[in-house]
Amino acid sequence: MAYNLLTVDPVGAVVVARALAGCLGVAVRDVDVADADGDPELRNWEAPVLCQYEAVRGDLSRAWDIYAGESVAGQPPEGEVAAALAKEAGTTVLFPAVEAPPSAYWAVTPEGLVTRVRLEPSDDEPPVFTVTAVEAPVPQLPGAVVTRFAEIVREQRPDNP
Template identity: 70%
Template sequence: MTYNLLTVDFISPETMAVALAGCLDIAVGDVDVADADGDPGLRNWDAPVSCEYRPVFGDVTWSLGIYADERVADQPLEPDLAARFAKAAATTVLFPAPEAPPSAYWVVTQEGILTRARLELSDEDPPLYTVTAVEAPVPRFPHATVTRFAEIVREQRPDTPVADGFAASVERVRQSAAEPTRAALDDVTGSPVWSAKDNLVAWERVIAHMESGWAPSGWYPAELYRERLEARDALADISSRLPRDLTPLLDEALERLDRRFAAATAEDDAGLLRRELADASSTGNSTGWWWSRRPEPAPWGRP
C-alpha cells in the first residue's frame, strides 16, 4: 500500500518512524525512514515499511512517500493513516483527494478536524505550496478562504448503471443494424445518440447523489442542480430525433430514473425551486414536471 502525505510542521525522522510504527502496529525497527535524496547504501531495504521524505516549501514542510508491503497486517486507507499520523506526530497532514483537480486535497489536524483543502503550487523553482481555501476553518491556515468547492462536486461520478445499460443496448442495436442504417446509430459528438447518452448520465448522477444524501460532500451546487434539470429537458426533446429502434430504449431508461427522482423529491407547488435556482441562471421556459419537484431540504443551503 502506498501513501502520500504532506506535513505542516517540521518532524524529525525519528518522530516519523515512531509515528508510523504506531499507526501500522509494527516495531519501530521495521520502519525505514530516509531522505529521498540521501545515500541509498544507508537504507534498510528489508524493512516492511519505508518512508522517504523530502522538504517542500510554503504552508507545508515535508512530503512523505510511504510504502507498506504485504507483511504489514494493518494497512489502513490513506485517509485513516493520515488521521492516525496527524495525531501520533502532533501535526496537521494533507493528502490528495481522488477527484481530478490537482489542487484537490484533504486536510486533517491532530485534533481530528477533517475537511477539504485547495493546495496551489507557485511557478517558482522550487514551488511554494499554499493552502488557498478550505471548506471548514483550520487553525494552521488562518489566511485560507473558507468556502465550498463546487468543482469537487462536479468531478464526483457516482455509478450510472441505467445509463450504462442504455449505452450497451444502443451498441447492440448498432452492431445488428444493416450498414446503411448503422451510420445513424453512431454516437459522434453532437448527434442525437451522443446527446441521449450524455444527458442520461447527467440525469442519473443527480438522482444517485440525491439518494445518497448528497454524499460524499454533503451538499450540491444550485447551478449544477439546474444543469441536471436542463439535461432532463434535453432528454425530453431528444426522443423524437432518435432512430426509431432507440426510442423505446430511452423511454424505458427514463421511466426507471424518473420514478427514482419522484421518490426522492417533494411537490413544489409554491415554485420555490425556480426562485432558488434563478440565482444560478435563468430557468427559461422549462415546463417539465421535474421542475415542479424539489429536494428537501435544498442541498445548496446546507452549511
C-alpha cells in the same frame, strides 16, 4: 500500499516512525525513515515499511512518500495513516483526494478535524505550495479562505438522464 502525505510542520523521523508503526501494526524498528537526498547506503531496504521525505516550500514543510510492503498485515486507507501522523506529530497533515482536480486534498488536524483543502503549487522550481482554501477553518493554515469547493460538488453530481 503507497501513501503520499504532506505536513505543515517539519516532523522528525522518530515521530513519523512511531506513528507509522502504530498505524500499520509493525515494530518501530521495521520502519525505515530517511531524507530523500540522504545516502541510500544507510537505508534499511529490507524494512517492511519504507518512508522517505523531502523539504517543500510554502504553507507546508515536508512531503512524505511511504510504502508498506505486502508483509504488512494492516494497510489502512491513506486518511487513517494521515490522522495517526497528525495526532502523533501534533501537526496538520494533507493527503490527496480521489477526485479529478489535482488541487483537491484532504487535511486532518491533530485534534481529528478532517476537511477538504485546495493545494496550489507554483510554477517555480522547486514549487511553492500554497493552501488557498479550506472547507472548515484549520488553525495551522490561517491564510486559507474558508469556502465550499464548487468544482468537487460538480464532479460528484450524477449525470441527468
